[in-house]
Amino acid sequence: xxxxxxxxxxxxxxxxxxxxxxxxxxxxxxxxxxxxxxxxxxxxxxxxxxxxxxxxxxxxxxxxxxxxxxxxxxxxxxxxxxxxxxxxxxxxxxxxxxxxxxxxxxxxxxxxxxxxxxxxxxxxxxxxxxxxxxxxxxxxxxxxxxxxxxxxxxxxxxxxxxxxxxxxxxxx
Amino acid sequence: xxxxxxxxxxxxxxxxxxxxxxxxxxxxxxxxxxxxxxxxxxxxxxxxxxxxxxxxxxxxxxxxxxxxxxxxxxxxxxxxxxxxxxxxxxxxxxxxxxxxxxxxxxxxxxxxxxxxxxxxxxxxxxxxxxxxxxxxxxxxxxxxxxxxxxxxxxxxxxxxxxxxxxxxxxxxxxxxxxxxxxxxxxxxxxxxxxxxxxxxxxxxxxxxxxxxxxxxxxxxxxxxxxxxxxxxxxxxxxxxxxxxxxxxxxxxxxxxxxxxxxxxxxxxxxxxxxxxxxxxxxxxxxxxxxxxxxxxxxxxxxxxxxxxxxxxxxxxxxxxxxxxxxxxxxxxxxxxxxxxxxxxxxxxxxxxxxxxxxxxxxxxxxxxxxxxxxxxxxxxxxxxxxxxxxxxxxxxxxxxxxxxxxxxxxxxxxxxxxxxxxxxxxxxxxxxxxxxxxxxxxxxxxxxxxxxxxxxxxxxxxxxxxxxxxxxxxxxxxxxxxxxxxxxxxxxxxxxxxxxxxxxxxxxxxxxxxxxxxxxxxxxxxxxxxxxxxxxxxxxxx
Numbered sequence: 101x102x103x104x105x106x107x108x109x110x111x112x113x114x115x116x117x118x119x120x121x122x123x124x125x126x127x128x129x130x131x132x133x134x135x136x137x138x139x140x141x142x143x144x145x146x147x148x149x150x151x152x153x154x155x156x157x158x159x160x161x162x163x164x165x166x167x168x169x170x171x172x173x174x175x176x177x178x179x180x181x182x183x184x185x186x187x188x189x190x191x192x193x194x195x196x197x198x199x200x201x202x203x204x205x206x207x208x209x210x211x212x213x214x215x216x217x218x219x220x221x222x223x224x225x226x227x228x229x230x231x232x233x234x235x236x237x238x239x240x241x242x243x244x245x246x247x248x249x250x251x252x253x254x255x256x257x258x259x260x261x262x263x264x265x266x267x268x269x270x271x272x
Numbered sequence: 273x274x275x276x277x278x279x280x281x282x283x284x285x286x287x288x289x290x291x292x293x294x295x296x297x298x299x300x301x302x303x304x305x306x307x308x309x310x311x312x313x314x315x316x317x318x319x320x321x322x323x324x325x326x327x328x329x330x331x332x333x334x335x336x337x338x339x340x341x342x343x344x345x346x347x348x349x350x351x352x353x354x355x356x357x358x359x360x361x362x363x364x365x366x367x368x369x370x371x372x373x374x375x376x377x378x379x380x381x382x383x384x385x386x387x388x389x390x391x392x393x394x395x396x397x398x399x400x401x402x403x404x405x406x407x408x409x410x411x412x413x414x415x416x417x418x419x420x421x422x423x424x425x426x427x428x429x430x431x432x433x434x435x436x437x438x439x440x441x442x443x444x445x446x447x448x449x450x451x452x453x454x455x456x457x458x459x460x461x462x463x464x465x466x467x468x469x470x471x472x473x474x475x476x477x478x479x480x481x482x483x484x485x486x487x488x489x490x491x492x493x494x495x496x497x498x499x500x501x502x503x504x505x506x507x508x509x510x511x512x513x514x515x516x517x518x519x520x521x522x523x524x525x526x527x528x529x530x531x532x533x534x535x536x537x538x539x540x541x542x543x544x545x546x547x548x549x550x551x552x553x554x555x556x557x558x559x560x561x562x563x564x565x566x567x568x569x570x571x572x573x574x575x576x577x578x579x580x581x582x583x584x585x586x587x588x589x590x591x592x593x594x595x596x597x598x599x600x601x602x603x604x605x606x607x608x609x610x611x612x613x614x615x616x617x618x619x620x621x622x623x624x625x626x627x628x629x630x631x632x633x634x635x636x637x638x639x640x641x642x643x644x645x646x647x648x649x650x651x652x653x654x655x656x657x658x659x660x661x662x663x664x665x666x667x668x669x670x671x672x673x674x675x676x677x678x679x680x681x682x683x684x685x686x687x688x689x690x691x692x693x694x695x696x697x698x699x700x701x702x703x704x705x706x707x708x709x710x711x712x713x714x715x716x717x718x719x720x721x722x723x724x725x726x727x728x729x730x731x732x733x734x735x736x737x738x739x740x741x742x743x744x745x746x747x748x749x750x751x752x753x754x755x756x757x758x759x760x761x762x763x764x765x766x767x768x769x770x771x772x773x774x775x776x777x778x779x780x781x782x783x784x785x786x787x788x789x790x791x792x793x794x795x796x797x798x799x800x801x802x803x804x805x806x807x808x809x810x811x812x813x814x
Contacts, residue, residue, distance in 0.1 A: 154782070154791065154792065156769065156776050156779060156782075156792060158730075158774075158775070158778055159779075160774055163772060163774075166782055172767075173767045173769070173770075204770070206772060
């Protein structure tokens with residue numbers, strides 16, 4: 101045994117894998133909110149129809165409520181309201197995209213789900229601030245595909261809980 | 273608990289400590305002296321000694337005491353570890369044999385005087401080792417145990433599954449009622465019903481079994497306090513005995529965990545402020561040494577925990593004065609003793625200054641009240657000046673599944689935890705009066721505020737001519753929740769709401785009903801804080 105300090109096994113393989121990951125194209129689920137938006141398919145668990153939403157009083161306006169997802173109480177966020185876009189209510193094509201980000205599973209209410217597209221890593225560009233209606237803080241970028249423009253959402257930032265002042269009474 | 277059960281617990285526990293001792297010895301032999309290892313194993317031996325004494329195995333207790341002595345000598349550098357190793361291994365051996373003997377015949381009282389003598393001689397250099405008979409290899413296996421350690425998460429997962437099962441069972445029952453009218457063949461529907469009923473019983477049994485597995489004796493919390501009481505009392509020059517009653521009462525582990533802090537506050541208050549110094553006590557003709565009693569007992573679906581002290585008690589008159597100064601009550605308000613005592617749980621009574629005004633009581637009691645409310649429980653106080661104070665905590669047996677009253681308001685279904693419900697009544701809208709811009713109802717000779725649940729949650733709804741009032745009670749306080757319909761009682765599984773909903777004031781969680789619908793569970797604690805004007809709160813959230 102030499103005294104050289106080696107990191108955990110599989111170093112070369114890990115680097116290679118990361119490198120390949122970078123080159124690889126990613127799959128995006130796109131949906132409509134007036135414009136076309138997208139989230140990585142890796143963050144999407146399933147897509148369900150809208151039914152039986154129970155509203156939760158005294159909660160942020162963009163929280164649509166909760167639904168029963170096979171015995172689980174799933175919070176549903178109205179993506180239009182969250183992005184401060186004009187709210188246009190529910191329609192037949194409305195869907196809930198069930199996403200999983202970190203340990204959080206949350207449903208996103210969208211107008212309609214469009215496609216699954218493959219996006220080569222190279223086409224994603226930084227969001228052009230001046231053109232977009234929404235706050236660019238929540239975007240990872242935009243990708244231009246032929247005539248289409250897909251706005252990629254950063255779910256982690258979007259779902260980060262707004263800071264509620266917690267006025268815990270000092271303990272005696 | 274039966275003596276035989278106690279013995280079993282003792283042996284299980286002792287085997288664990290002996291294994292730890294053995295492990296430590298092996299480690300010391302291989303790796304040489306290590307202070308942490310020695311101190312660690314001293315802890316195991318100390319517990320073993322205490323338990324042996326408690327079970328009446330005096331000789332074993334004395335023997336373990338000697339073994340502790342050897343290790344302490346090693347720690348103090350009075351004895352070299354190398355010299356002690358042989359003696360320690362032999363001692364472990366003797367303890368093992370003794371435990372085995374007890375396992376075979378619990379009534380036997382193994383005599384270890386000889387071993388104790390030999391250890392002493394060895395330490396004085398008189399003998400070279402203990403007189404050990406060659407071991408039966410089977411002895412190394414120890415006694416067989418009936419207890420297993422399970423990760424609490426696994427039990428939690430199981431309970432969640434059973435919760436789902438309960439939901440689906442309810443669903444099946446609804447379907448059965450539905451098709452009973454439609455199916456001609458009555459024999460089949462009857463069979464279906466019988467099958468469902470049998471399954472329901474099994475599920476109830478399963479649920480109860482898992483709930484039981486999650487339970488711990490309340491002694492696990494109680495036993496955390498003697499040391500604290502001793503130290504606090506000593507620091508203040510007081511003499512206090514902490515007594516226990518009903519320590520075997522079992523509670524769900526989640527409740528046990530949450531109970532520590534409230535009990536800590538209550539006990540600390542009793543020690544700091546309730547109990548008089550010994551001289552003052554003697555002057556009053558009270559026993560020199562004070563007693564704080566922790567007791568636990570079960571009443572139907574609730575556990576009642578009491579903390580009682582024989583100290584100076586609380587002066588209701590001064591509580592009234594302090595409350596009036598603080599603006600919690602009007603100067604001329606006539607308050608019953610119970611109502612006055614319930615004031616000590618309000619947030620206004622927490623600051624040091626007021627606390628000393630009210631015989632020093634009240635520190636952290638609002639925290640206590642809130643913690644207990646969060647557990648769907650209630651806390652109340654009673655006191656006789658000069659005699660002492662009694663705190664009573666009432667808790668549901670389990671947190672995960674609770675009985676609830678299902679109500680309708682503003683077109684939505686809301687579940688109200690039954691533990692908070694005093695009663696429900698049907699009234700005409702005219703029976704509700706307005707005093708000081710607040711709706712109230714006169715009922716059973718008292719006037720209580722009425723909160724319309726639909727308005728509270730900002731839901732629109734028609735004003736029905738008749739409505740139902742669900743009277744919530746906490747101590748002496750009462751509030752009436754107005755709802756449009758009552759849908760009966762039901763066991764519900766509490767699921768917490770995601771934190772993306774913020775504080776969602778008034779909502780404690782959600783539950784899924786048999787028909788798949790999600791209903792919200794009312795947080796009854798939101799109605800108790802006297803300072804909160806509910807209407808304001810709703811407006812603030814909009």
